[in-house]
Amino acid sequence: MTTAPAKAQWKDAHMHPPGFRARRGLNWFTVGLLYATFYMCRYNFRFAGPGMREEFGFEAQQIADLAGWFSLAYGTGQLVNGLICDRIGGRASMLLGAIGTILLNIAIGFSPFISNFSAFAVLWMLNGYLQAAGTPGMVKINAAWFNRAERGVFAGIFGFMIQSGQTMISLLAPVILNGFTFLAFAVGPGNWRMLFCIPPIFVGLVAIWFYFISAPSPDEAGYAGTIHDDVDNSAGTTVRVWESFKFVFSNPLVWFYAVAYGCTGAVRHASDQLAPLYFEDVLGFNMKTNLPEIAVATLALIPMVAVAGSVLSGWVSDRFFRGHRYPVAMVLYFTEAVVIATAAIVMGLKLIGPTPAGILLGCLFLVLIAVTANSTHSIVGAAAPMDIGGKKMAGFASGVIDSFQYYGAAIGLFLTGRLLKVSDGNYTFWFGLMTCFAFFGGCAMLSLLLRQKGRQAASRSVIVFMILLVLGGLVFGMPKYRAQKEVHRARVAEEAAALAAAQAQAAEAMALADAQAAEAKPKVRKVKRAPEVADDHRWIAPAMDDDTFQKKATPKPKKKKPKKAAINAPAAPAADAPTPANP
Amino acid sequence: MSAQHPVTVTPFQLKLKQLCIAVETLFECRRGRVAFLLNMIGTAALYWAIMVVQARWLAARPWPLLAISHLGQGLLIFWAIIQVVRRLHDLGRTGKLFWAIVIPPWVAWRVADLFHLTERPSLWELWIVLGLMCLWTVWLILQLIFRPGSEGPNGYDGRDFYKKNQAE
Known part of the structure; x- marks a missing residue:
């Protein structure tokens, strides 16, 4: 196998008219930036979770469930929005997604009704669905701007955009949660609602920039015919929904890659x-x-x-x-x-x-x-x-x-x-x-x-092998899993029984110790007090007169511990502080 | 497969195109080693001056002034990048080699920062590895400073390069 044709193709694919690479860079930066800010309105939830739990009493499992529901909505949204994206264009798709996620995040941040778990879950799933308009839109726009032999590096930069989006919210969230002041705008510490109100501002600003700068294809930026599309090189970037559905669903490559x-x-x-x-x-x-x-x-x-x-x-x-x-x-x-x-x-x-x-x-x-x-x-x-x-x-x-x-x-x-x-x-x-x-x-x-x-038979045999692999995993794995599950259940039950026994034993031992202590107490007193003086207090201070004895013998009210008193009691007024009696 | 759509280019998009051509042209020219060195020294001096002003005077001033100073620093970095790319063109090499000058030291700096290497002189083996990683960068920088430029057209002469390709 010679690499000469690949080299020639690679060289051709990288030859562009003046200004094209700069324009494409600007377009890619704009699209990528909007996509990265989408992440700010998605990963803000991670940081808001503890505050929400504290305020509404959501359980950890509910928070985890929300993340799961979000993923489900996101995955389904990719399917539906991808189809719509091919009809309306990548640019419109990304803008719709941006507007939707802004509105939903602001609704979550400002609305009082989200204390209801179901309402929050619905809003968050909707957010997942709308966020899913970002990826198909971005991929579609860039498909029009890159030749086939240039897309691999673009895909690598796509990974960088994902990481940068996560980094942006990771840097912003602690600032918001710690509280800050910007001009006349002040946010107090621990205000998790602001995590849903401030990131949409960034998305909004970038969306405005995106609206003016981005172009769905080089044709619309004045570079007609610069990029050759292997699939359909005719003008325009949109197709009817049915066309897209039929083409993609009937394309076996999609399913190989999907698996x-x-x-x-x-x-x-x-x-x-x-x-x-x-x-x-x-x-x-x-x-x-x-x-x-x-x-x-x-x-x-x-x-x-x-x-x-x-x-x-x-x-x-x-x-x-x-x-x-x-x-x-x-x-x-x-x-x-x-x-x-x-x-x-x-x-x-x-x-x-x-x-x-x-x-x-x-x-x-x-x-x-x-x-x-x-x-x-x-x-x-x-x-x-x-x-x-x-x-x-x-x-x-x-x-x-x-x-x-x-x-x-x-x-x-x-x-x-x-x-x-x-x-x-x-x-x-x-x-x-x-x-x-x-x-x-x-x-x-x-x-x-x-x-x-072109080796169809070999390809099919690999597919059969894969199916057998799954079936084998199910047939041999499931009984083992069940057996292990029973062992685990028995072990857990055994541990629980052992724990209960230990607790009961400990409780019994404590009760016995209490009883022994109760029995031992009077004996100790008897030892301390001589029987002949036990009922006669005068032995303590024989030299006292009656008045002094009475004062000593009168039981005093119990004083609180000084530390607790200092904490619980209101601060004592200073010596020179004005009092009602001494204003 | 689908209907042909008439593609319209808005005046704003055409202006953007002109801007992009102008920006790209900035990188296309060639720069001799003496001019390169003088430009780089001047840029570094200005950058350092802004840093001093930021530290001594701007820290207690309103934030817009600080933002403007950062913008100035950004422009100086951009100017330095242009100089490096032009100098590479003068040597008859592609401007993409700029990344070979920037990325290895950046990675070395990140790794050194990550593992706190400055506080651990005992990990000298790692320093050697990082140094080896930056070897090509050092070689390229030395070439940028000392090697004379190529004579005559070398394929990186801006408009001529494109004209030639378009004619072909």
């Missing part, structure tokens, strides 16, 4: 969301109060290497594979499977744990998983839909593929949670499950590779 992207979602979300628990349970860190330096370093390193991996994999697919994503994605999935399987083996050998070497290994594996998972995330989630749908149908292609990420994440988290529960927090299962997902994604890409090379 693979579901696996990416399962690994990426599992590693992202369970990392803090892994740090605590396996590496023995205290994540609430005393975050160790290596945990901070790992958490800071993950986004950096993730962006680097995304850009590099995108560039490799552009430069050496003529804009084909599946070969690079396949290599990445299988590498990911090998990395996670190694982690599982190392974990099984108990080499990962709260020792210096164990901590280093544990953190290293997390970083490696982040690199591989985020690299596939960019090229499969952003570059592939553009290649499949082109400038006219990239919205729906992106919607279908991206929605699978959330469904995959839901399945992955659901299974991981249950496995961790029945195995009493054995994280080897976590790694094992992620290995399966990564391997499955690699198989999907292998099947696509064979299909594209």
